[in-house]
Amino acid sequence: MKIRSFILEDGEAVIRLWNECGLVRPWNDPRKDIERKLTTQPELFLVSEKNGVVVGSAMIGYEGHRGWVYYLAVDPACQGQGIGQALMQEAENRLIERGCPKIQLLVRSNNSKVLAFYEKLGYEVGDVLMLGKRLIPDE
Template sequence: MELIELSEAWVERAVALWEHTGLTRPWNDPHADARKALAGPESTILALVQGERLAATAMAGDDGHRGWLYYVAVDPDLQDQGCGWRIVEAAAEWLRARGTVKVQLMVRAGNDSVTQFYEKLGFERLNVAVLGKRLVP
């Protein structure tokens, strides 16, 4: 399994993986999310690939203060083999190499069991409420 930074050519396969693993929502455009993450130097999408097959992804970005992870996903046929662990560690390392001191992520309500996966990787629950407001209708 090879670790790569995705290029545009992989976007369709990444979106298919995100849809398959339940990460997309109607109000977000995953294609636009992917292209934006690949466009600038402060963000990327790392992936584990086997030839032309996409096994895992993690979008990483530095917002100028913290690092954030999004779209952490492993092909269901390849889960429970350490791919999740490897892609999250790689994304954290990508951020650390750019001087980012803390990495954070959000877990949707209803996906609570995934917090155990992150806790095994050293992430801690933070005592904060995350608030959001749409800037574009």
């Protein structure tokens, strides 16, 4: 398995992966999410490949205060092989290189399998509420 930065040719494979993992929502156009990420810290958009096939992704950001991880996905046929853990380790390493003091991520509260994955990696549930406001609709 190899972890590298996303390239344009990965687009359709990554979107397929996100759909297979249930990460795509009707109000978020995955193509627009990719386009937007490629304008800001594109080197922090990671994919993992196995035998030349994209099997994982992680979209990372750092604004100078906290690092964030979005779209962590592993092909369901490859889950349990350490790919997600390797992507998270690479995300942490790249953020540490930038002097990032803390990493955060969002998980749907009913996704117990994913919550257990992150807890095994040392992540803790914080006592916070997430608030959001759509500024530009993805139609």
